[in-house]
Amino acid sequence: MKPAVKFIHTADLHLGSRIKINTNNDELDKNMLNAVYNSFEKIIDYAIEYKIDFLIISGDIFDSESRSVKATRFFVNQCERLKQNDINVYLINGNHDPYKNEGELFNLPTNVYICDTEDVSTFEVYKDDKLIARILGQSYRAKSENRKMYKYYTTNDQDVYNIGILHTQLDPHNDNYVPITKSDLLSNTNIDYWALGHIHNNKVINDKNPFIVYPGIPQGRDIGEDGKKGFYLVQLKPNKSKLKFIETYDYEYRRIKINLSNINDTNLTEFNYFLEEKLDEFYKKVSKDIKGYIIRIILTGRTKMYEIFEEQENDIIEDTLENLRDKYNKKTPLLWVNKIENRSTKSIENIDEIIKEDPFINDFIEFMNRYKTNDKKKSKLKNNMGKIWNAKVDNEDIDPKEFQIDDQTFQELLSQVKKDIINEFIERREL
Numbered sequence: 001m002k003p004a005v006k007f008i009h010t011a012d013l014h015l016g017s018r019i020k021i022n023t024n025n026d027e028l029d030k031n032m033l034n035a036v037y038n039s040f041e042k043i044i045d046y047a048i049e050y051k052i053d054f055l056i057i058s059g060d061i062f063d064s065e066s067r068s069v070k071a072t073r074f075f076v077n078q079c080e081r082l083k084q085n086d087i088n089v090y091l092i093n094g095n096h097d098p099y100k101n102e103g104e105l106f107n108l109p110t111n112v113y114i115c116d117t118e119d120v121s122t123f124e125v126y127k128d129d130k131l132i133a134r135i136l137g138q139s140y141r142a143k144s145e146n147r148k149m150y151k152y153y154t155t156n157d158q159d160v161y162n163i164g165i166l167h168t169q170l171d172p173h174n175d176n177y178v179p180i181t182k183s184d185l186l187s188n189t190n191i192d193y194w195a196l197g198h199i200h201n202n203k204v205i206n207d208k209n210p211f212i213v214y215p216g217i218p219q220g221r222d223i224g225e226d227g228k229k230g231f232y233l234v235q236l237k238p239n240k241s242k243l244k245f246i247e248t249y250d251y252e253y254r255r256i257k258i259n260l261s262n263i264n265d266t267n268l269t270e271f272n273y274f275l276e277e278k279l280d281e282f283y284k285k286v287s288k289d290i291k292g293y294i295i296r297i298i299l300t301g302r303t304k305m306y307e308i309f310e311e312q313e314n315d316i317i318e319d320t321l322e323n324l325r326d327k328y329n330k331k332t333p334l335l336w337v338n339k340i341e342n343r344s345t346k347s348i349e350n351i352d353e354i355i356k357e358d359p360f361i362n363d364f365i366e367f368m369n370r371y372k373t374n375d376k377k378k379s380k381l382k383n384n385m386g387k388i389w390n391a392k393v394d395n396e397d398i399d400p401k402e403f404q405i406d407d408q409t410f411q412e413l414l415s416q417v418k419k420d421i422i423n424e425f426i427e428r429r430e431l
């Protein structure tokens, strides 16, 4: 019987990067800078408290290829804490922190093992002089990596759990981040647990042996990394393996959709009051155990407000943002309204009936919905948009072929386009 192992799987620490929000408040700004570091420190605290056997980091330890002195120093110090507790770290380099031939800026403690770039590295893990696991991995040698190295993660011994560390998008059409599929990984029967990195949301792709798991980033840094963030505590035991997601973030990004269709005047006092009511409702429901929530408000619906948005949208948004920040930024946990996105549109009388009775608009809606649900159509559209889209991202690995847009924003854009075109149809009909 294979010996049981207990380890932490994390990835995409992106040390050296920070949460970006618009603020002039120094203390808040400092908290935003520290959050990414805090999240890694929490992982180390947990590792020591729960006496794990080892720590796995599946790439992108550092945010930048050139490394940051502060980030490297911090990483070294945290690994040193693990060393004092006899816990080893096994890691690969990803697209953000490809392998440095000349070594890291500081010497890493001797409990840190980095996988090689040219071949698969295999490390044996011992506990009380007994072999308890084997760890296989290969690092990126550059910012993009098209080798399908998963094939070479082989071992002729299945007496212990074999864990494969790999940084991949799991997209066979993307040559930049190890172009492979889930079935590819399943086809390699040497590996019991695929410890993946690269995708910043936590996802369990296969929940039984061989496990395929993305832990996600430990602290979200922008709205594309919204929701709860953390790492996996993994226990592999014959017939009793289990995964536990543990949260590590200080700040959580959230989208709040607010439908304005019941607002039937153009009074800004009413408008602000309405938004405050919605924010209060949100705040009442959320956990108070973290430092704060960074909010994007998305205004939706067909509304009378459109009449003043049409002329003064920017002024209204700016004033509302300021008002909401004043009202909520003293709370603990913090509620920070980082952005208001206006996706509402004009109200048209009897719109539902008009749409229902117009076969042309109905066809159009059906056509647009195909882009929402059909993955092939979706990725084709994103790729085409990518060629003309000059994405603003903090990453170094901007690839013009890749449209840097998260799915939710994509869906929001689509539905706004749909509404605008329907408005246009209806107006022209009336002429």
Ligand SMILES: [Mn+2]
Binding pocket: 012, 060, 094, 096, 198, 199
């Ligand atoms: Mn990453």
